[in-house]
Amino acid sequence: xxxxxxxxxxxxxxxxxxxxxxxxxxxxxxxxxxxxxxxxxxxxxxxxxxxxxxxxxxxxxxxxxxxxxxxxxxxxxxxxxxxxxxxxxxxxxxxxxxxxxxxxxxxxxxxxxxxxxxxxxxxxxxxxxxxxxxxxxxxxxxxxxxxxxxxxxxxxxxxxxxxxxxxxxxxxxxxxxxxxxxxxxxxxxxxxxxxxxxxxxxxxxxxxxxxxxxxxxxxxxxxxxxxxxxxxxxxxxxxxxxxxxxxxxxxxxxxxxxxxxxxxxxxxxxxxxxxxxxxxxxxxxxxxxxxxxxxxxxxxxxxxxxxxxxxxxxxxxxxxxxxxxxxxxxxxxxxxxxxxxxxxxxxxxxxxxxxxxxxxxxxxxxxxxxxxxxxxxxxxxxxxxxxxxxxxxxxxxxxxxxxxxxxxxxxxxxxxxxxxxxxxxxxxxxxxxxxxxxxxxxxxxxxxxxxxxxxxxxxxxxxxxxxxxxxxxxxxxxxxxxxxxxxxxxxxxxxxxxxxxxxxxxxxxxxxxxxxxxxxxxxxxxxxxxxxxxxxxxxxxxxxxxxxxxxxxxxxxxxxxxx
Numbered sequence: 001x002x003x004x005x006x007x008x009x010x011x012x013x014x015x016x017x018x019x020x021x022x023x024x025x026x027x028x029x030x031x032x033x034x035x036x037x038x039x040x041x042x043x044x045x046x047x048x049x050x051x052x053x054x055x056x057x058x059x060x061x062x063x064x065x066x067x068x069x070x071x072x073x074x075x076x077x078x079x080x081x082x083x084x085x086x087x088x089x090x091x092x093x094x095x096x097x098x099x100x101x102x103x104x105x106x107x108x109x110x111x112x113x114x115x116x117x118x119x120x121x122x123x124x125x126x127x128x129x130x131x132x133x134x135x136x137x138x139x140x141x142x143x144x145x146x147x148x149x150x151x152x153x154x155x156x157x158x159x160x161x162x163x164x165x166x167x168x169x170x171x172x173x174x175x176x177x178x179x180x181x182x183x184x185x186x187x188x189x190x191x192x193x194x195x196x197x198x199x200x201x202x203x204x205x206x207x208x209x210x211x212x213x214x215x216x217x218x219x220x221x222x223x224x225x226x227x228x229x230x231x232x233x234x235x236x237x238x239x240x241x242x243x244x245x246x247x248x249x250x251x252x253x254x255x256x257x258x259x260x261x262x263x264x265x266x267x268x269x270x271x272x273x274x275x276x277x278x279x280x281x282x283x284x285x286x287x288x289x290x291x292x293x294x295x296x297x298x299x300x301x302x303x304x305x306x307x308x309x310x311x312x313x314x315x316x317x318x319x320x321x322x323x324x325x326x327x328x329x330x331x332x333x334x335x336x337x338x339x340x341x342x343x344x345x346x347x348x349x350x351x352x353x354x355x356x357x358x359x360x361x362x363x364x365x366x367x368x369x370x371x372x373x374x375x376x377x378x379x380x381x382x383x384x385x386x387x388x389x390x391x392x393x394x395x396x397x398x399x400x401x402x403x404x405x406x407x408x409x410x411x412x413x414x415x416x417x418x419x420x421x422x423x424x425x426x427x428x429x430x431x432x433x434x435x436x437x438x439x440x441x442x443x444x445x446x447x448x449x450x451x452x453x454x455x456x457x458x459x460x461x462x463x464x465x466x467x468x469x470x471x472x473x474x475x476x477x478x479x480x481x482x483x484x485x486x487x488x489x490x491x492x493x494x495x496x497x498x499x500x501x502x503x504x505x506x507x508x509x510x511x512x513x514x515x516x517x518x519x520x521x522x523x524x525x526x527x528x529x530x531x532x533x534x535x536x537x538x539x540x541x542x543x544x545x546x547x548x549x550x551x552x553x554x555x556x557x558x559x560x561x562x563x
Contacts, residue, residue: 025101025102026157026161027059027153027154027157027158027161028165029257030059030100030148031048031161031162031165032099032165032220032221032258033097033099034061034097034099034146035061035165035166035169035171035220036219036220037144038061038063038065038144038171039065039170039171039219039220040065041063041066041067041068041143041144042065042066043064043065043143043171044171044172045063045064045172045173045174046061046063046171046172046173046174047060047061047173047174047177048060048061048162048173048174048175048176049175049176049177050150050155050176056149057149057150057155058147058148058149058150059147059148059150059154059158060145060146060147061146062143062144062145063143063144064142064143065143065144066112066143067109067110067112067117067140067142067143067144068107068109068110068111068144069111069112069113069114070111071107071109071111071118071135074097074120075097075127075133098127098256099256100122100127100146101127101128102124102127103122103124103148103149104121104122104123104124104148104149105121105122105148106119106120106122106146106147107119107120107122107144107147108140108144108145108146108147109140109143109144109145110140110141110142110143110144117137117139117141118135118137118138119135119136119137119140120133120135121133121134162175162180163175163180163181166181166182167181167182167183167220168182168183168184168185168220169182169219169220170219170220184244185201185217185222185242185244186199186201186242186244188201188203189201189202189203189242190202190203190204191277191280191284193273193277193280195270195273195277196248196250196269196270196273197245197246197247197248198243198244198245198246198248198270198273199243199244199246200241200242200243200273200274200277201241201242201243202239202240202241202277202278202281203239203240203241203242204237204239204281205237205238205240206237206238208231208240209229209240211226212224214242215241215242215243216242216244216245216261217243217245218253219245221253221258223253223258223259223260223261224259224260225260225261225267227240227241227242227243227274228240228241228271228274228275228278230275230278230279230290230294232289232290233290233308233368233370233371234289234368235289237289239278239281239282240278241274241277241278243270243274248266248270252264272301275297275301276302279297279298279303279305282298282305283298283303283304283305287306287308287309288306288308288309289309290308291308291370291371292308292370292372293370295307295374296373307374307375307376308371308374308377309332310332310374310377311330311331311332312330312336312338312366312368313328313329313330313331313365313366314329314330314331314363314364314365314366315339315364315365315366316351316366317344317347317348317350317351317478318341318347318348319344319478319479319481320344320345320478320480320482321481321483322482328366331363331365334362334363335361335362335363336362336363336364336365336380336381337362337363337365337380337381337382337423338365338366338367338380338381339364339365339366339367339382340367340382340383341367342386344478344480345445345479345480346386346388348444348475348478348479349419349442349443349444349475349479350386350419350421350440352441352442352475353419353438353439353440354419354421354438359436359438360421360423360436362381364383365380367382378426379426381424381425381426382423382424383421383422383423384422384423384433385420385421385422386419386420386422387399387400387419387420388417388418388419388440388443389416389417389420389437390414390416390417390443390460391414391416391417392408392415393415395408397409399443399445409445410458411457411458411459411460411510412459412460412461413461413462413463413465414461414462414463415462415463416439416462417439417441417442417443417462418437418438418439418440419437419438419439419440420435420436421435421436422434422435423435439462441461441462441464441465441466441467442459442460442461442462442465442467442472442475443459443460444457444458444460445457445458445459445460446479454476454480454499454503457476457480457506459472459476459506459510461511467511468511469504469507469508469511469520470504470507472503472510472511473503473504473506473507474503476503476506477500477503480499480503481496481499483495483496501521501524504520504521504524505517505520505521508520526542538553539553539554539555540552540553540554541553
């Protein structure tokens with residue numbers, strides 16, 4: 001055996017026997033391919049109909065295009081028969097008619113060269129067998145007509161498939177004689193740019209489009225394709241694109257079904273052009289909230305943008321479940337101090353004094369690290385450190401950011417608590433810092449930074465603390481409650497109700513004493529679980545202790561007494 005001196009690409013004859021698997025045999029694929037062929041043939045309109053014969057239903061497509069000159073081309077896999085501008089601009093592959101493989105099909109078409117019409121009937125088995133098919137003359141005077149035996153699935157899907165196929169198709173399409181609605185693929189775009197035979201539509205929406213949303217239109221054939229998206233920071237503004245391909249030969253669809261784009265250099269160039277178009281559109285807008293990295297990317301694409309608008313959201317403390325209580329307000333045109341994110345307990349306890357007045361000399365705002373690099377942002381002072389100093393009869397303790405309880409500290413009253421805040425002040429060439437010591441009255445110390453187990457949480461109160469039990473319970477909830485999401489956990493609602501009950505009990509014990517806390521808990525249980533059982537207008541007395549419970553309506557004598 002010897003090796004050949006050269007080899008070359010070719011198509012194996014066995015492929016003919018597999019043409020039925022090139023397409024999915026769905027009516028949507030068939031319509032897409034046949035409508036594209038009608039457009040390439042110079043048609044101005046396409047009529048689609050469903051007709052019934054004695055024993056079957058037929059899907060019929062008629063166009064007024066130039067017709068098919070050579071009948072042999074329709075069954076020559078890979079030879080499209082197109083020439084001139086169409087072959088150059090659209091790269092037809094000669095496979096579209098094979099979307100009908102396995103169907104009983106009749107084709108009638110006019111041959112401009114011969115000057116008459118012809119007709120061929122293709123039985124289902126002939127698509128793969130290669131059997132000779134007879135060409136007959138017929139009376140068609142222009143264009144092409146294709147009749148296809150319809151399976152039951154097509155009969156159900158055809159109305160929706162026809163509507164979808166016609167929506168962005170550039171020619172008039174009629175179904176059962178009624179003209180179907182058409183819509184510009186770029187409808188709703190806030191700006192449209194022309195680029196190398198394409199129209200790029202730029203859209204401004206509140207959120208990102210789903211991945212199932214088609215981004216590219218090829219003369220009515222829409223395909224999914226990832227395209228650039230630019231999302232602004234802290235606002236509901238997302239910039240996206242759709243592309244209408246008109247005449248761009250380098251942008252190609254994956255054959256044979258043409259449901260996705262070929263990942264080539266031309267597509268990468270299109271994506272860059274689309275991204276540049278987004279930034280140009282943003283540049284024409286009144287203002288933006290782009291991250292600094294996006295601002296640099298725009299500059300790399302030769303788009304000059306102003307810096308992001310110099311405002312930030314007013315700071316509110318995080319809760320243990322990651323939320324913030326209240327609406328975030330915009331702060332602008334006033335001194336601002338950045339508040340980096342800390343644990344929920346430290347934020348909740350610090351907020352009790354930081355939200356009163358203006359103790360640090362500026363309005364606290366949420367840190368947005370994505371803005372680092374902008375001149376206005378880098379010049380803002382920021383909180384560099386937070387800690388708490390606690391004085392007790394046993395000595396002085398300092399809790400840093402993590403707020404882990406220190407040995408020797410137990411829940412209860414202490415001599416004093418002070419919040420120590422270090423504010424970094426950016427200067428010319430060097431940073432300075434200012435220290436602020438602010439008295440406060442409550443400090444919550446979860447054992448691991450947060451905890452739903454209130455038995456392990458240390459709650460410190462100053463001697464002069466006047467916080468209300470309900471307010472302390474809410475503070476404990478905000479600082480510590482985070483529902484577990486394991487499969488064996490109760491629902492969020494159940495976990496929250498149990499925590500709220502326990503938080504009120506802890507708050508009542510600390511502020512009112514153990515006896516008062518017990519009575520308050522009993523009162524809650526009666527109110528929530530028992531009171532609704534008592535008939536309207538009646539009263540019930542409850543006497544309980546030593547495992548006994550004696551009940552009586554107040555107008556009746558008790559049936560017994562407690563010893």
